[in-house]
Amino acid sequence: MGPFGDASTITLGDVLREHRRSRGGLTAAVDHAVRLSYAEFDHRVNKLANALAAHGAGQGERVLWLGQNSFRLLELLGACAKLGAAVIPVNWRQSADELAFVIDDVAARVVVWQDAEIGATVQAAREQAASADSSLWVRHDATGPGSYEELLESGDAADPEVDVDPASPVLGIYTAAFEGRPHAAMLSHWSALIEGLVVGRIAELSDATVFLNSGPMFHLGTLMTTLATLVHGGTNVVVARVDPEEMCAVIEAERCNRAFVMAPTLEAIREINAGGRFDLTSLWPDPDPATWTMCTPSANPATGRAGGYGQSEVSGLITSYGLGRKTDSIYGRPAPLSQVRIVDDTGADVPDGETGEIICRGPVVMTGYLHRDELNAQRRRDGWHYTGDLGKRAPDGSIQFVGPKLRMIKSASENIYPFEVERCLTAHPGVAAACVIGVPDERWTQSVKAVVVRAEGSTVTAEELVEHCRSSIASYKKPREVVFVGSLPKQANGQVDRDRVDAEHGGGGYPGQVSSGRRDVPLRAGAR
Amino acid sequence: MGPFGDASTITLGDVLREHRRSRGGLTAAVDHAVRLSYAEFDHRVNKLANALAAHGAGQGERVLWLGQNSFRLLELLGACAKLGAAVIPVNWRQSADELAFVIDDVAARVVVWQDAEIGATVQAAREQAASADSSLWVRHDATGPGSYEELLESGDAADPEVDVDPASPVLGIYTAAFEGRPHAAMLSHWSALIEGLVVGRIAELSDATVFLNSGPMFHLGTLMTTLATLVHGGTNVVVARVDPEEMCAVIEAERCNRAFVMAPTLEAIREINAGGRFDLTSLWPDPDPATWTMCTPSANPATGRAGGYGQSEVSGLITSYGLGRKTDSIYGRPAPLSQVRIVDDTGADVPDGETGEIICRGPVVMTGYLHRDELNAQRRRDGWHYTGDLGKRAPDGSIQFVGPKLRMIKSASENIYPFEVERCLTAHPGVAAACVIGVPDERWTQSVKAVVVRAEGSTVTAEELVEHCRSSIASYKKPREVVFVGSLPKQANGQVDRDRVDAEHGGGGYPGQVSSGRRDVPLRAGAR
Incomplete structure (x- = not known):
């Protein structure tokens, strides 16, 4: 030493x-x-x-x-x-x-x-x-x-x-x-x-x-x-906050070849640079703005890889899609030196294809939450970190993120995962966006409610959407109620603000949730 | 836990x-x-x-x-x-x-x-x-x-x-x-x-x-x-030993996209496959054998990167050339999570450009030699691993491998590194290959002797080569004696067998060497 x-x-x-x-x-x-x-x-x-x-x-x-x-x-x-x-x-x-x-x-x-x-x-x-x-x-x-x-x-x-x-x-x-x-x-x-x-x-x-x-x-x-x-000894270029005009100038001046650009910022940059005022080819080699894609750790124009599952507690991404063989799940397989299991409430592995809690091990796992001994004891059990997220394993071994455990809807004895119902709804051509919430129900604990943004020009009805769900997913998962809105409230990171949707549409009573506190789930990304 | x-x-x-x-x-x-x-x-x-x-x-x-x-x-x-x-x-x-x-x-x-x-x-x-x-x-x-x-x-x-x-x-x-x-x-x-x-x-x-x-x-x-x-969860395909014919068949059958192929094996594969009998495009995408290159960890046809310095004691490569910015030295800069210094005998950093011992730190450093407490104490000092190799730092911070410390020639009070003299000799158009050794000398400790393979058709003389060295490197480094041979003895890995050159041409008396024992230095590679 x-x-x-x-x-x-x-x-x-x-x-x-x-x-x-x-x-x-x-x-x-x-x-x-x-x-x-x-x-x-x-x-x-x-x-x-x-x-x-x-x-x-x-x-x-x-x-x-x-x-x-x-x-x-x-x-x-x-x-x-x-x-x-x-x-x-x-x-x-x-x-x-x-x-x-x-x-x-x-x-x-x-x-x-x-x-x-x-x-x-x-x-x-x-x-x-x-x-x-x-x-x-x-x-x-x-x-x-x-x-x-x-x-x-x-x-x-x-x-x-x-x-x-x-x-x-x-x-x-x-x-x-x-x-x-x-x-x-x-x-x-x-x-x-x-x-x-x-x-x-x-x-x-x-x-x-x-x-x-x-x-x-x-x-x-x-x-x-x-x-x-x-x-890796590269260069970190810093802007104080998201400012698309400044970003264009800096990308050109510093020849940035990586960046963090989500969809709304990308749209703003496309508009700003419609006339080709800035040379952004260091980041997007093709000068045609229509070819430009978002830039995130797992999806950048240079590699074309996209998707993954993660959370702050595991330092970011812990699974990755597109590095190596393509997978059934768009969240991919665990990244090198990471370990992932899907378990039930007793900590036993659930069979492939069944939903359980995602638990992780490896050097990327946090040492714990600061000053939270009790919570840390809950989250770290038998040498594994319990993510509080639900997932399942696809037939090829890849990991599918299902949703935060705290947002799981309980209807009678059934567990319903909002993301599953949302995926079904947004597959309908008349739907632009959907957020599914649980509404307290005295008899069934909760009932399923869908808050839907219609696609432009669509006149799809609530009945048609309920019927669409009935034909695609298990009947108990179909929304009992569908309401239409002009847009869904968003968090700063661009994801739907589910707390506000709950607050505006009567959501609540989630069995995993002690109160209706905010929980950001910003590190999950599907394929582009 | x-x-x-x-x-x-x-x-x-x-x-x-x-x-x-x-x-x-x-x-x-x-x-x-x-x-x-x-x-x-x-x-x-x-x-x-x-x-x-x-x-x-x-x-x-x-x-x-x-x-x-x-x-x-x-x-x-x-x-x-x-x-x-x-x-x-x-x-x-x-x-x-x-x-x-x-x-x-x-x-x-x-x-x-x-x-x-x-x-x-x-x-x-x-x-x-x-x-x-x-x-x-x-x-x-x-x-x-x-x-x-x-x-x-x-x-x-x-x-x-x-x-x-x-x-x-x-x-x-x-x-x-x-x-x-x-x-x-x-x-x-x-x-x-x-x-x-x-x-x-x-x-x-x-x-x-x-x-x-x-x-x-x-x-x-x-x-x-x-x-x-x-x-990374890839596939390891195994052949018992180097057999170019079998390798061709296996590359084709398994679609191998990485391999370990040094120059002599590459030559054999080119000959075997001159008629295009095997489809080797998974490894060498261009079917023209003239474009095929060696395959090593740091140089493969897919990435084109080449070179690095390392040894078994640091798990292989610890510097790498061609990942990122090109460097003055063909050995490149320390790989991620590796640390390298160049020090004198007291463990103090030598100025850039001066030769000293390469020392390393990082997770790739061995835990020690098995059952060698005394040697381990010599090799691990103040939290650093002493490689026993000499190097110097180029102006841009990259690392130049100079030669094993044990092969350093001592002439009067001067340290002479064989590789430096060899580089000078092989820069002469009349020289195909050269190995520089130290010959015991009662008065000066050792004197410098060059064992040279002439380039085809060359009639270069010993005097011409000594003069060439005198004009290119410090005079005390020039060979006192030059002998010509048809070829240099090689180790199994293709590198010159310096022990045999010593044995055949009277080499010995290296101050860093206790006896004339063999030391393989197989992990160093210059650019292709």
């Missing part, structure tokens, strides 16, 4: 040390006017780490990030990695009340916050939080006293050389608000490194990768590729 | 368990008439593991493989993985004396041996070895009493479910015969899994990979791709 642990180990901090040696001149990060080589990046990380340590943010401690996307979040990740601490970036769109909860929950040694756009909300949250005064508060979008840059400059440039356990947490991601409040899934160095290698394989990353961080960096949908780009 | 360890860990045994679940119907191994799905493979591995355990080959123990390439070696690897034991496949071309040394050195609980082609040598070694009687000897190419198949059949089919530490050794590879006897580099589950992911990225492997094990499986040159194929 030496000062950095045994020769057969590695931490995220070691990755930065190596990049400084062997890729010191390559570009680590670009953020507006800031451009850092890996040598400069590691230099700043060391200064930051020593400054953080001087304020108590050492081994086992936490740093909270209350800001939009920034290269400074990457520096904090590196600094925490070298200290054995963890950085937790949170959703900056949250209310003051929500942020105050997070501030108290994390109990960070250092809080790094942003004034632009969210300063008032952050200040309100700071006043509301009971523990705010026990943290050092540092503003990142400022200079001078109390600023991040001042803190960084105060640190010594020597590598802190702390012996860090790669199984210890380095990153926390808030997710899984079962009872209305979210929990921080804590991910280890191993999680970040292995997910980095796996995403690197799926998305074919290398030190020639230039990844545009154009989705939220508090979310693994974006951050898993950020980490993979870092692991 | 459950029966299989914590949820965030993984072993090679877990990989097999997962493949059985999610890729049970895909083909794990093909070996002549034997064809095993991943379900069948894991079933046989479990029976074998229980049978081995019943003969004492449990946690921390070893199984020795004295045979040519076979699917049974893969089964033994899987069974040892599930038990926390290690399998050690050794070079079957060795003499009885050499094998006897290995038998005593390993002190295996179970020895699996082959009768075909090497039976007499194995029997002689068994008689010579002091410890042979304390092992169970099992013949793999037989049926009935004393056979491998009989042993396997005796085992229970239940998964042994032993809690195995992924940092424990699972594989041993003999290498580094510094003092005339080799040492077994012990590689952990982590080593195999991480090298598997890294090779998977470099060679773009997946469960659609069909890898022809056409190099020796006792050598990581082949075995690193075998492991990577296993990690």
